[in-house]
Amino acid sequence: AQSVAQPEDQVNVAEGNPLTVKCTYSVSGNPYLFWYVQYPNRGLQFLLKYITGDNLVKGSYGFEAEFNKSQTSFHLKKPSALVSDSALYFCAVRVLSGSARQLTFGSGTQLTVLP
């Protein structure tokens, strides 16, 4: 069975500092990895995804993520955090085969950027 772990429920960072939101995954086969952001009382917005190729993926709003196969990680990063980045962030994984093709989400990390 595939799974995603977001080990930190809450991440606090000062505005202007770099931020990292951690994600590790467990799958059989090659993973397809996604990051989404959710603002209060809203749906999920797609940020970026890793399919294949370059391990560093750039996405919306200045976010990027690095795929590390040996560590089975896909951490989300941003060089300089903004107060408006404060939101709930979800990592998710899909694989190629059978019923496990569906998107499996982590439990989410609440990011707070302090002014």
Add this chain to the structure above:
Amino acid sequence: DGGITQSPKYLFRKEGQNVTLSCEQNLNHDAMYWYRQDPGQGLRLIYYSQIVNDFQKGDIAEGYSVSREKKESFPLTVTSAQKNPTAFYLCASSIGAAPGNTIYFGEGSWLTVV
């Protein structure tokens, strides 16, 4: 505007009632999904449909039903058999069911049992 429209935003259900959440997309996507979100548990898949007139159970389908009579519409009915229906419900779609396809989400619907 292209997108996924969910309605209503807020819905209250009495004990023993069935309620239906609407989901419409104008993205010409083949695949559609329903997820349930509870605090601290991330999102869980209720049902998905890869094509019109076909749908599959997800991880937590008990107490829910769906239909896919039109490509753009995928309504979710929460039946009285669902014992704990209070949650945030998210509809989503993707161009196809291949795992590399991005899944896009609507704005969600809150369902509360009163």
